[in-house]
Amino acid sequence: MSTETEFGEPLTPKMKVLLLLFIPVYIAMIVFSVSKINYFTFEMFHRISTGSYYVEATSMGPFLLFSVPCLTCLILITIFNFRENFSQKLKTRLGIIFAISGMLAVASKLVMWPIVMYQINKNDYSYCFFYSPSNIHSPSVYVKHPKYCFKGSRSVRKELFAWFDEQEAASVELKPLEVKQKIQELKQEKGTDW
Secondary structure, three states: OOOOOOOOOOOOHHHHHHHHHHHHHHHHHHHHHHHHHHHHHHHHHHHHHHOOOEEEEOOHHHHHHHHHHHHHHHHHHHHHOOOOOOOHHHHHHHHHHHHHHHHHHHHHHHHHHHHHHHHHHHOOOEEOOOOOOOOOOOOEEEEOOHHHOOOOOHHHHHHHHHHHHHHHHOOOOOOHHHHHHHHHHHHHHHOOOO
């Protein structure tokens, strides 16, 4: 009769230290993922359908949701692999959950982007290179009208987006010249000219 337990031998002191260092990072990742799911899905589609001045378009929402169990399983497999009597049955279960959630994460990202682009095109939004961050994983920015997109505004994009949101909340219909003037004003306030 086997004396092997489902979880194997107790963790070594070294593994306990690594686990304690990892827990805050893992919790921060989960909090970030959960907090951004609404913004990267429902809020994004709401902005498109209501004709917001700008939309930060991404397919990351469902990807973040499915990445949490995927990463959890990967970490557990890594931790338990250091243990001598780690149950093969448990390892298999974790491997299956890891594979399924990983496939769902990738599939959701591949499916989500065409849906996002369909909504963007349907509502006549235009891609704005000057408002889109240079980071490859950051959302692309689309504007309600191409005349709202101005060169040399990347350094004040966050402040400009906050201003767009204020004008939208007040039901103000902006003219392109007003946007250009606001960009110049924000750049002067920030002390930048790029």
